[in-house]
Amino acid sequence: MKQVRAVLGRSVSKKTIVISSLVAATIPALIFFLMPIAPPGVKPPENPYAFYYNSEYRRWGGPRGQIRRIKDGKRASHSVICANNLGDMGINALVVLDELKELQDHPNDEVRIAIREAIKKIEADKLRVDQEIAARNSQ
Secondary structure, eight states: OHHHHHHHTTOHHHHHHHHHHHHHHHHHHHHHHTOOOOOTTOOOOSSHHHHHHHOTTTOTTSHHHHHHHHHHOSOHHHHHHHHHHHHHHGGGGGGGHHHHHHGGGOSSHHHHHHHHHHHHHHHHHHHHHHHHHHHHHHO
């Protein structure tokens, strides 16, 4: 400790520089150790972050993840939230619209209502996008 004090002295700027350099050195180490790992049986890509950000397996917020959570049905409240999320995704949830239509007869009333509202929102957004495309093409 005396050696550190002898080097740094009472200078606040030197102490700030040392602390900021220590923090700057720990950030890459944290990124390396928190790097995502591919699930068992899946070959990790050359860029590990590409798998983490682009895979449907990892994108829990994506439409397929929401459908998977609705199908799991562990909690009705989670299923309602996932159905609402799908409705809010609009045209981006079009890839799972057929699967969502299959789940319309869900045993829980709240989930069933949320699924039907999500289907209406997705179809309305699809209609809006189709109309915008038609308007652009007519110009």
